[in-house]
Amino acid sequence: MILNNIVAIFRRELQSYFFSPLAYIFAALLWLLGGIFFLTLLIGPQGIITFVATQEQMGGELPPVDVASEFLRAFFGVLGVLVLFLLPLLSMGLYAEERKQGTLELLATSPITNWAVAVGKLLGVLTFFSVLLLPMIIWELIIFTGAEPAFPLGLLLLPHLGLLLLVAAILSLGMFISSLTESSLVAAVLTFCLVLLLWLLDLLGDRLPGVLGAGLKHLSLLRHYNYFLAGIxxxxxxxxxxxxxxxxVVLTAQSIEALRWTRR
Structure with missing residues (x-):
């Protein structure tokens, strides 16, 4: 029963994105900016092709560099920053619109458990984002399958895994903030501020001594995401x-539970 409820919410949420103008605007921004950065890192003044050409002109005097891995790390580093700015636009309406339209009260008082609704919504928006990554994966395959020497495509898995885990974390926290307000704009701004703080904890931890600094660095999204980009x-x-x-998910469920009690 619980699994059926999660699947039902998941389908409803995923379907809603394919009929949402905002979702298409998000997709256009992600593909446009991702494509610009991809081409810049590939053929720009500091791009991989320019680097290889320079190395050949200098007769191999430059130290050997795994250009494919460096390109992959740079591109996913850019994607990490890109989703930091764009994902609040995707998460802001997860619950805020339900509050605004009055349908959140129906969810709060329905037999479906709060955490099942939250899990279903998170899986729906995460699946939608994963679909948007497919064109970028095709770009990568076109580039790396033609690389010489052959680039082990298995190395593509870690950056993609790291990106999906990062996206899931941001969307989940954004979902919680969205459940607290009727304003999608407020939800987007607060989500961005929270995620930016978690992103920069690594830099803040470097400036603080001892256990406190180490603890803050351990909580940093940037620090752990970079491990995946480094192939670790x-x-x-x-x-x-x-x-x-x-x-x-837990905080969102508690937020909706509080709403459930206020409606009794």
């Missing part, structure tokens, strides 16, 4: 990013 599968990074996702 660190279990603590997986657990930390998943923990943010779970935290967002």
């Amino acid at each position: 599968l660190d279990s603590s990074s997986v657990v930390l990013l998943l923990s943010y996702s779970v935290l967002g």
Whole structure:
């Protein structure tokens, strides 16, 4: 029964994105900006092709560099910053619009558990984002399948895994903030501020001594995301990013439970 409820909410949420003008605006921005950065890193003045051409002109005097891995790290580093700015636009309406239209009260008083609704909504928006990544994956495959020497395509998995875990964490926290307000704009701004703080904790931790500094750095989204970009599968990074996702779901469920009690 619970699984059926989650699937029902998931389908409803996913379907809504394919009929939402905002979702298409988000997709256009992601593809446009992602494509610009992809081409810039590939053929721009500091791009990979320019680097290889310079190395050949200098007769191999430059130190050897794994250009494919460096390109991948740079591109996903840009994507990480890009989703920091764009994802609040995607998460802001997860609950804020329900509050505004009065349908949140129906969810709050329905037999479906609050956490099942939250999980269904998170899976729906995460699946929609994953679909938007497909064109970028095609770009990567076109580039890397033609690389010489052959680039091991298995190395593409870690950056994609890191990006999806990062996106899930941001969307989950954004969902919680969206459940607190009727204003989508307020939800987007607060989500951006919160995620920016979590992103920069690594820099803040460097300026603080001892256990406090180490603790802040461990909570940083940037620090753990960079492990994936470096090709390191660190279990603590997986657990930390998943923990943010779970935290967002739990807080959202509690937020809706509070609304349920106010309606009794």
